[in-house]
Amino acid sequence: MNRARRTLLAGTALAPLAGCARTQPPAYGGGWVGAKVERGHLLRERKAGGWPAPALQRRAGAIVVGGGISGLAAARALTRAGIDDVHVFELEDEAGGNSRGHAIAGMRCPLGAHYLPVPGEHAVEVIELLEALGLRRSERGVVVYDELTLCHSPQERLHIGGFWHDGLLPPIDALPAAERAETLAQYRRFGSAVMAASAGEAFAIPTARARWSPVLATLDAQTFAAWLDAQQLNAPALRWYLDYCCRDDYGSGARQVSAWAGLHYFASRHGFHAPGDAADERDPVLTWPEGNAWLARRLAEPLRERLHTGGVVWRVGEGRDEVVVDLWNARAQRSERWSAPQVVLALPLFVVARLLAAPPAALTQAAALMPHAPWLVGNLHLSDALAEHPGAPLSWDNVVYEPGRQSRIDTSPTLGYVDAMHQSTRSIPGPTVLTSYWALGGDSPAQRARLLGEPWSAWAGAIVQDLARVHPDLPAKLKQVDLMRYGHAMSVPVPGLRGSAALRALAEDRPRVQFAHGDLSAYSVFEEALYQGTRAGAAAARRLGASRRR
Numbered sequence: 415m416n417r418a419r420r421t422l423l424a425g426t427a428l429a430p431l432a433g434c435a436r437t438q439p440p441a442y443g444g445g446w447v448g449a450k451v452e453r454g455h456l457l458r459e460r461k462a463g464g465w466p467a468p469a470l471q472r473r474a475g476a477i478v479v480g481g482g483i484s485g486l487a488a489a490r491a492l493t494r495a496g497i498d499d500v501h502v503f504e505l506e507d508e509a510g511g512n513s514r515g516h517a518i519a520g521m522r523c524p525l526g527a528h529y530l531p532v533p534g535e536h537a538v539e540v541i542e543l544l545e546a547l548g549l550r551r552s553e554r555g556v557v558v559y560d561e562l563t564l565c566h567s568p569q570e571r572l573h574i575g576g577f578w579h580d581g582l583l584p585p586i587d588a589l590p591a592a593e594r595a596e597t598l599a600q601y602r603r604f605g606s607a608v609m610a611a612s613a614g615e616a617f618a619i620p621t622a623r624a625r626w627s628p629v630l631a632t633l634d635a636q637t638f639a640a641w642l643d644a645q646q647l648n649a650p651a652l653r654w655y656l657d658y659c660c661r662d663d664y665g666s667g668a669r670q671v672s673a674w675a676g677l678h679y680f681a682s683r684h685g686f687h688a689p690g691d692a693a694d695e696r697d698p699v700l701t702w703p704e705g706n707a708w709l710a711r712r713l714a715e716p717l718r719e720r721l722h723t724g725g726v727v728w729r730v731g732e733g734r735d736e737v738v739v740d741l742w743n744a745r746a747q748r749s750e751r752w753s754a755p756q757v758v759l760a761l762p763l764f765v766v767a768r769l770l771a772a773p774p775a776a777l778t779q780a781a782a783l784m785p786h787a788p789w790l791v792g793n794l795h796l797s798d799a800l801a802e803h804p805g806a807p808l809s810w811d812n813v814v815y816e817p818g819r820q821s822r823i824d825t826s827p828t829l830g831y832v833d834a835m836h837q838s839t840r841s842i843p844g845p846t847v848l849t850s851y852w853a854l855g856g857d858s859p860a861q862r863a864r865l866l867g868e869p870w871s872a873w874a875g876a877i878v879q880d881l882a883r884v885h886p887d888l889p890a891k892l893k894q895v896d897l898m899r900y901g902h903a904m905s906v907p908v909p910g911l912r913g914s915a916a917l918r919a920l921a922e923d924r925p926r927v928q929f930a931h932g933d934l935s936a937y938s939v940f941e942e943a944l945y946q947g948t949r950a951g952a953a954a955a956r957r958l959g960a961s962r963r964r
Contacts, residue, residue: 442878444895446870448514448525451899453744454505456726457768465728465742468751475499476954477739477754479727479769482511483706483940484930484947485760486713487539491951492758493716497958501752502717503725503741509714512903513940515707518795518894523834523847524705525791525898530940531683532559532698536618537941539948547712549700565699566837571806573814573884578805581696582658582813584651586689597649601688604647604656612681619682620945621935622921626913630674634913638668638676654815658829664937665787666855666906675907675937701810703834705849706940725750730757730927731771737926756954760930760947762786762902763920770927777929780916784933788862789903790852792877793834795894799843800885808843810836814884828852828880850877855906862901873897904938912936921946923953 476492478485481504492500508514512526533540544550549560571578574588583601586594611617611633618624633641638660642653657667659679664671680686684697702708714721724744731738737757743750759766764781767773802808813830834847854861865873874895882888911917917936920929930950935942 442892447896448898466749469748470750472752474501474754476756478502478758480760481509483943487944487947488758488930488951491948492955495955502721504723507723510710513706513710515704518847521847522703523793528705529699529701536623539944540941563700565701568809570811571809580806597651600647600649600652605686605688608680608686611677617678617681619941631913634672634674636673638673641673665853665904671907672909674912730769732926758928758930758950763933776916776919785906786902787906788854788865789900791898792850793896794848796891797893798891801887865899905933907936928954
C-alpha cells in the first residue's frame with residue numbers, strides 16, 4: 415500500500431511543461447488554491463527589524479505555533495490535561511498542514527494526505543483518537559472500524575500495456591515472459607528480507623517506539639538503492655515498485671532515502687507479500703473524500719476562536735519566566751506580541767531554526783541534515799465519468815506502470831490519481847474529481863524554484879497531458895483544475911538522519927519551549943505527527959502543572 419502520496423522527480427520528468435506553454439487560455443478553469451506562498455515567504459524576506467511595533471499584547475496559558483497535525487495534537491493534549499487558554503497560531507487560512515481539504519462543484523477532495531492506514535498496536539495515539547471520534551470500537555474483544563470510513567472496494571489498480579490490473583505490485587503474468595521467473599523469485603526474497611528485518615520490534619510506528627540497534631544504524635548509513643544492489647534485488651518490476659513506494663511516502667526515490675526508510679515502509683506495517691503468498695492481501699485503510707482533512711478539522715473544532723489563522727510568527731524568545739511570540743496578523747494587518755509560560759513549536763525544523771532567538775545547537779544540526787521534498791497536488795473536476803480500458807474497474811487509487819522507463823527510475827512521471835468520489839454510495843458513475851499527486855524530489859531546490867516560478871497553466875497542462883495518456887477523453891470532460899503547491903511538503907529520510915543524535919535531543923522534554931513535528935521522526939506521516947504533537951503537548955502540560963504546585 416502506498417502511503418504519503420505520489421511523485422514526479424527531477425529532470426526529464428518535467429519535460430511536459432515545455433510543451434504546455436499556451437498562447438490561449440485553457441478550455442478549463444482553475445488556479446492556485448490552499449496556500450499563500452507570499453505570506454510564507456515573509457519570514458525569509460523581512461529582517462527582525464522590518465516588522466512594526468506590536469499593536470496588541472496578550473498573555474496565554476500556553477501557545478502552539480503551527481496548526482498542522484502535530485500542532486493540533488499538542489493543543490489537544492494540553493487541553494485534555496486541563497490547561498486553560500491554549501492558543502494555536504497557523505500561517506495559512508485553514509489548519510491541517512499537509513492534511514487540508516478542498517471542494518469543487520460541491521464535491522470534497524484532498525489537498526494533501528488522503529488516507530490513514532489502520533493503526534498497529536504501537537500507534538496508541540491514533541487508536542485513542544479514532545475511538546474518541548467513534549471510528550473504532552471493540553466488540554467482544556474484536557476491533558471493529560466504521561465501515562463507511564474503511565476504503566471501499568475496488569481499492570487499487572495498475573495500468574500496464576493498455577490493461578488495468580488489480581493491485582499495485584506489478585503482476586507476474588503481465589511482465590515479459592523472460593522476466594517472470596526471476597521477478598517472482600526476487601519478490602519472495604525481498605519479502606523474506608522484510609520479515610527478518612521486522613523481527614523483535616525493530617520497526618514500529620511511531621518510530622520512537624522501535625528498538626534502535628547497530629543493525630538499524632548500518633541500514634540508516636546507506637541508501638536503499640545501494641542495499642538492494644548488495645542483495646542482488648534488481649528485477650525491473652520490483653525496483654519500480656520499491657522506488658514508487660519510497661517516492662510516495664518520502665518524496666524521493668530509493669537512490670536518495672536510506673535503507674532504513676526503504677525497509678521501514680514495509681516492516682513497520684504488514685510486510686511485503688509476493689503474489690500467491692498466504693498473507694497476500696490489501697492493507698486496510700481509512701479514507702474520506704477530502705482525505706485526512708476530515709481528521710484535521712475534528713482536531714481543530716474544539717479550539718474555536720483560540721485557533722488563529724493567517725498569522726506569520728517571526729520571532730520566539732525564551733525568557734526566565736515566559737516565552738514571547740512575535741507575529742504578523744495578516745488578517746488584521748498588524749503586529750502582535752503574545753506570551754505564555756509554555757510554547758510548543760510544531761513547525762518544520764528549518765523554520766523553527768529561523769524563529770528562535772537562540773536556537774540550540776541540536777536544532778541547527780538537525781535542520782542542516784534534513785532536506786524537504788516539494789509537492790504538487792492537482793484536483794481535476796470532470797463533468798462525466800471517463801471511458802475505461804479493459805481490466806480492473808475504476809478504483810480508489812489508480813497508477814500507471816511504464817516498463818519503458820526502468821533504466822531511469824529516478825525520472826519517472828507522476829504515479830497516478832485518486833478518485834475523490836470513490837467513497838460515495840452512488841451506483842452510477844458520473845461527475846467526479848480526480849486528485850493527482852506529484853512529489854518533486856531529486857534536486858529539490860531547483861524543483862522548488864520551478865514549482866513556484868512556473869504559472870498555473872503550465873503545471874495544469876502537464877497534469878492533464880499526463881492523465882490523458884491513459885484517459886484520452888479526459889480533456890473533453892475537464893471543467894476545472896485547482897492546484898495546491900507545497901514548497902517543503904515533507905522531510906526526506908536521507909542516510910544518517912533517522913539515527914541522528916540531534917533529532918533525539920530535540921524530542922527531549924525542555925524547560926519552556928517544546929519541539930513537535932513529524933520532522934523529529936525523520937519523515938512525515940499522520941501517525942508520526944500525531945505522536946510528536948501529543949508528546950510535546952503532554953510535556954508542556956507537565957511543566958505547567960509542576961509550576962502550579964510549587
